[in-house]
Amino acid sequence: MPTLHIELFAGRTPEKKRELVEALTSETCRVLGCEPGAVDIILIDVERENWATGGKMWSES
Template sequence: MPIVQIELFEGRSVEQKRLLAEKVTQAIMESIGAPAESVSIIIRDMAKENYAKAGKLAIDQ
């Protein structure tokens, strides 16, 4: 039972997330032979003020 967690900056549309879920599921099915019904995907939207890289918040870049 593959469980995939994807963290994205907020702002993607539902349609973009739908397509992402379909493509990730397809990739898992093709690569390890898991049935679609066993693939779970968690998509987390993250505000840019909650992520920093190299000491700088993403909202400031």
């Protein structure tokens, strides 16, 4: 069973998260030839103060 771990900035609406998991599930099934019930997706909300890129905190951008 494929399990996808997705980290994203906190603040997305439940509707946007639903849209994302539907799209990811569909593509995963298409590429891997599995059933939707076999796909697990774990969304991890991360606050901007806990994420940095290129040595800079996103909360300071």
